Amino acid sequence: MESMTIEKHESLNFYNYLCQKIGSEEVVKVRRLALVINDIGQNTNQITSGSKGEGLDLKGSDIDVMTIDCNIEVIESEKDFNIQHQRLSFVINTEETQPCFTQLYLITHHHNLILNFVDPLGLLNLLEMKHLRNVLSNEQYKQWCISHYFSSNLPFKLHGPCISSKDGQYDFAWCLKCETWICQAKPWISRPRTAWPSPELIFSHTQLLCYAMLKILLKELVDRNEDLEGLLCSYYMKTLMFWISEETDPYLWRPDNIIPCFMASLKRLLYCVRYSILSHYFIPENNLFLLRFNTNNKEKIITILTNFYRQGINCFVSSETLQDYKNQCNETTKSSISRNSRLLQQIMPTFDTIRMMFEAGLVLRLLYAFLHSSRTGTSRVLFALQISEAYMVVADKNQYPNSTGNKHRYVSYKSDLNRLVIGLNADAVSGLLKLASFFYVHKNYEASLTMLTMISYTLQKCTDEKIDFSFFDCEKTLNPIQKHVLSLMKRENLGTLMKSSIIHPCTFQKDSSIIPQELQLDVSGKRTFF
Structure with a gap:
């Protein structure tokens, strides 16, 4: 009983320390709301996402911005096509793609309209022929976005699905919206789970802090090894947290239990790497860790993560953000800072x-x-x-x-x-x-x-x-x-x-x-x- 009390006390101290270093629940809410209000006020359909949008402000984090392209619509079936929309409409085709990916075919109705289609933006130039169908080119579309939406004086580059500034501060993702929940993700709605996520789909603050700790572990400790840099990313950590949150009782995610929660998350990460399995949260058929590792980097990262697990939260002594935990944690609750x-x-x-x-x-x-x-x-x-x-x-x-x-x-x-x-x-x-x-x-x-x-x-x-x-x-x-x-x-x-x-x-x-x-x-x- 005494041991349990000591563990809870240590967790509470560490939770308060994290609130001071990463952000309290109140601060996170203000950050999120401020960015949401900023998005509402923009001329474009903009959504600030990533760490900033989640209410975190960790060292080295870039600014992720999603912009919904209103010139194009995506539908699941040609029967959903509405000619009155006056936009180029593409239908989803997943027959020859991996899970979570799709090709976008220009719907057949447009073949007859294409000669009369008013196209001042040059969107029709982004089409390629495949199986006698017009398909939207991924690379050409991103290049088109760069030429239309970014100043020629500012250097940008393609970075995966995003357009990134060369200084690494911004990641822009141009998004094509489908108004319906796609059929590939429909099993997520009805699959068995605990009480998480709630109807509001909000992380508890303890969950968010555990996610932040995984990000710090990844960016400030694992990525120090040049041959491991970029092997794991924040998206994997978020996916991991989604699965753990869905499978555990929400009551466990309490401030006085944050250290055991983080250790459980780290243990799960170690398991996922060891067996090369991390299912996409909404479309589990997509294994994000499939062919992700080779023999050398897999053994090395397993060794590093095992070492961190044995050290517990003491592993953060080597991190830049949380290195002063031992010096400040016990003083946090006594701090006179207003x-x-x-x-x-x-x-x-x-x-x-x-x-x-x-x-x-x-x-x-x-x-x-x-x-x-x-x-x-x-x-x-x-x-x-x-x-x-x-x-x-x-x-x-x-x-x-x-x-x-x-x-x-x-x-x-x-x-x-x-x-x-x-x-x-x-x-x-x-x-x-x-x-x-x-x-x-x-x-x-x-x-x-x-x-x-x-x-x-x-x-x-x-x-x-x-x-x-x-x-x-x-x-x-x-x-x-x-x-x-x-x-x-x-x-x-x-x-x-x-x-x-x-x-x-x-x-x-x-x-x-x-x-x-x-x-x-x-x-x-x-x-x-x-």
């Missing part, structure tokens, strides 16, 4: 990601609709922050470049002013500076005099307790003054913390309608940061 300090420090990289992916053409009405229908305070705050940021970007663009006359100038003036006032909620400083710039550009001298006071007041805000977004480094901790001020604001919500504590750089688009003439020559690129 919730707000941790929250901001852990979610800032996610907000940085959002700002990098930000586009001016946000769907503001949709964001407003979600704001008013949000059920939680956190979601309302995040939608409000995104709307404020959106208005800052929209106001920066020249809305009426060719308009003349007093009426158009008045409409433009009022519209930009309203947007900038809403944008004041985005952070502590940049909104005020943009508003000052706006009045200066429009020669509103009375307001400009007020702006002198406003700018002076704004500059006084640039003090040691503010978190300067342009210099924020997630590898470093907040300074003592920042931590102290945030601890005094423990009753404030996330929106107030962001508005009062964060300083964004003041950014202007090229040909911005609110930038002073004296700075226009400095804004030569797409966006310039001051």
